Amino acid sequence: MKKLIIVTGIIMLASCATVRQPVLPAEDNSARAVINKTVAEAADDQDHLILATLWYQKSAEMRALYYQCFRNAEIALAENLAWTGRTKPAAVAIDIDETLLDNSPFQGWQVFEAKEFNNDDWLRWVELARARPLPGAVEFTRYADSLGVEVFYVSNRTVQEMGPTIKNMAALGFANADSTHMLLKETTSSKVERRALIEKDYEIILLVGDNLADISGVYEKRGSDLGMGSVDADRRLFGTKYIVLPNPMYGSWLSELLKTAPGSTEREKLVRLLETF
Ligand SMILES: [Mg+2]
Known part of the structure; x- marks a missing residue:
């Protein structure tokens, strides 16, 4: 009987070891040591992230959408550049996270660890400088650069994260991956002043961005219609001056939604927000 318990225990440990693949602390033994929850417990806490993160990581549709958006961005850029009434040199303003860099492994790690977003964990991920480029992203910045359009990165990564961000993006071959072209967050999340x-x-x-606030200050306060009216008013700018990429994992769309939602837990709020028949 004792033998059976030991063998069962070993099998359980082995099965846990094979299914847990936390990406973030791969070179951090202290972080590995704190992985003490079962997958089921972890998933229970952050399960709202699972489907969105899987879609982002595993769906060919996501890949196609990124290619589609960046191809559209190239066409729009060339057309806008051809306009001769400009008095200043042309530039593009591009967000970084979930626009150019894929941080979905960090989202996956949050699910495994059952941890909500926090700045310390995020900083550890950024310092790894290991984010992969999103489909078509590097090529788009190089295309803009080849046309003589100045590429600026306007991101809410903090100025303290400048070093590893440049290291990550320069290694991937993004154009202008340097401190003079990177306008990161100092005090405010609003990008209006930096633009x-x-x-x-x-x-x-x-x-270009995955959050509407990346493209206009109008979207910083969405109001009771969640920004739908502003999007309708701007409809002719999408695809011509504004390029929006898909991010189902997080963003202002979600934080605005949760602000006024009834319910005590995030999951409860999300379920109550669903429209049903
Ligand atoms: Mg972003």
Whole structure:
């Protein structure tokens, strides 16, 4: 009987070891040591992230959408550049996370660890400088650069994260992966002032991001209609001046939604928000 218990225990441990693949702490033994929850427990806490993260990582549709958006971005960029009425050199303003760099392994790690987003864990991920490029992203920045369009990165990564961000992006071959082209977050998440800084010397002819706030200050306060009315009003700008990429994992769309939702847990709020027949 004792033998049976030991053998069963070994099998259980082995099965846990094979299914747990936390990406973030791969070179961090102290972080590995704190992995003490079963997959089921972890998934229970952050299960709202599973499907969105899997779609992002495993669906060919996601890959096709990124190619589609960046191809559309190239066409729009060339068309906008051909306009001769500009008084300043042309620039593009591009977000980084979930626009150019894929941080979905961090999302997956959150599910495994049953941890909500926090800045310390995020910083550890950023410092690994291991994020992969999103489909078509590197090529788009190089294409813009080849046309003589100044590529600026406007991101809410913090200025403290500048070093590893440049290291990560330069190694992947992104154009202008340097501190003069990276406008990171100092005090405010709003990107309006940073875009205005660019516009002192350049005309921004295209904006690219996975969050509507990456492209216009109008979307920073979405209001009770969740920004739908503003999107309708701007409909002719999408695909011509604004390029929006899909991010079902997180973003202002979700934080705005959760702000006023009834319910005590995030899961409860999300379920209550669903429209049903
Ligand atoms: Mg982003």
